[in-house]
Amino acid sequence: MPTRQTQRFQKNRATAIPTRWTIPPLKLDETIRSTTRPIDLLPRFLSHHEMQITALGAAELAAKIRNRDLSCIQVTEAFCHQAAVAQQLTNCLTEIFFVEAMEQARQLDDMLRSTGKPLGPLHGVPISIKDHLNIRGKYTTAGYISYARKPAREQDAQLVAVLRNAGAILYCKTNNPQCMMTLETVNNIYGRTVNPWNNKFGPGGSSGGEGALLAMHGSPLGVGTDVGGSIRVPAAYCGVYGFKPSAKRVSLRGSECTMSGQESIVAVAGPLGHNVDDLELFFQVNSDAKPWLSEPLLRMPWISQTSLMRDQKLRIGIMLWDDVVMPHPYITRVIGEAAKKLKASGHEVVQFEPYDHKRAWDDILLPLYFTDGGRDIKQTLFAGNEPIFPSAKRLLDDPIVRERTHHEVWKLNLARDDYRAEYLQKWAESASSTSCGEPIDVLICPVSSVQGTPHDVKPWWGYCSQWNLLDFPSGVIPTGRVLKTDAYPASYEPANSLDKANMDLYDNDLYYDLPVAIQVVAPTHEDEKLMGAMKIIDRVVNG
Secondary structure: OOOHHHHHHHHHHHHOOOHHHOOOHHHHHHHHHOOOOHHHHHHHHOOHHHHHHHOOOHHHHHHHHHOOOOOHHHHHHHHHHHHHHHHHHHOOEEEEOHHHHHHHHHHHHHHHHHHOOOOOOOOOOEEEEEOOEOOOOOOOOOOOHHHHOOOOOOOOOHHHHHHHHOOOEEEEEEOOOOOOOOOOOEEOOOEEOOEOOEOOEOOOOOOHHHHHHHHOOOOOEEEEEEOOOOOHHHHHHHOOEEEEOOOOOOOOOOEOOOOOOOOOOOOEEEEEEOOHHHHHHHHHHHHHOOHHHOOOOOOOOOOOOOOOOOOOOOEEEEOOOOOOOOOOHHHHHHHHHHHHHHHHOOOEEEEOOOOOHHHHHHHHHHHHHOOEOOHHHHHHHHHOOOOOOHHHHHHHOOOOOOEOOHHHHHHHHHHHHHHHHHHHHHHHHHHHHOOOOOOOOEEEEOOOOOOOOEOOOOOOOHHHHHHHHHOOOEEEEEEEEOOOOOOOOOOOOOOOHHHHHHHHHOOHHHHOOOEEEEEEEOOOOOHHHHHHHHHHHHHHHHO
């Protein structure tokens, strides 16, 4: 649905890429058609030195800049170039401001030369930002045509300001879907983002632009948001790390999307990165800024447990499926392999049975997501005279989605709190399965029932949204690949229609060699403990 307005945004984006980094249209078309894996094309367009720089994570880059092994200019130019290539191959970016980034890099180099001190722990590290978070002087469309008619924003979102003050270099914003509430990334302004590992698939959503950019190593650390899986699903589908914190630990002030102000299921901001250390660096930087002094966040400084837990033997619950939709066979295999490795390393591994996940979705979570019956989304689409995409339409057309009265919302909130208490009791009862009589430290489960879907397909959300409902922090660790031998057991019978739809998606030729991830979960406010456990688990399963 190209309009004059959408064409203007796309033209501005295209002209923001320097000519020397622009792939000629015929060559680009030929290149994209040569493979379904954009990630394999990177060596054609980038120098070996650039790819050496962009292979580094945020913490490593910050250290090399501080030690004068790399300059801010070198690092910024490498990531801007790689992001430009990633954009042309996957359509992952919205706003591009490489010129400003290079100027900021020069200033930071001058500062380090003249004072010998970095501005902060992220001095010179490029950070990418999801589109619906405001950046001073840039547009925030949040995937809506009506939002695109608003002027450029006058100030940074609170979190963006924190990162900028820590020395981060801002250079691009990344694509998110129309409506935000879908596990793919497509809108009527910037179009569809594709998965770097298979462009017939989406990169997940709603932080799908971040996932694609990180997978293409066009960013060392990205900022996403999550109310139902929007950090974790793109991280999993794109083969990178991600972390959804407990609510009210990171600011979302200065973000724009429909349904803002909905507090029954609280949205959160968090990082996507290339390793666990970089995820923790994000939270340490956020905490050091004491954001609770300027807005009503939890006054909980980040107190790292990673070093303290280094040699700890964990009690780990394993949940292969949620009794609703059986994950594709490569997911259950990878979780099983992780469990064996952890057990062999001396960690205690026990089975964890899911508790009423389908009831939680049908009776509590989906009604609470859309207490207005989707009215805000529909009115925003109407204001922009734009059509709704199929997966969002299927979500809003669910008969469970309807406008609720105040009393109905109150009852739903009570049901949510009752369910949270019941689940905490369920977690506590895991003590009966461990040798020491203490509950499990963390739970390992799927991130999703799939590792990607063809375009316009709406998969089962429950493996991520469950933890938003409970406000449990959860993180993603990439742990393997789809193998040729992965297959459903010949005797497998789907448990229900949702399970059958998921099973019907599986085609080994289509999924072969995609990255596979696991999700690690802990009870609410145990974010630091979860991060420490993720570091241990990552070391065991990925060596």
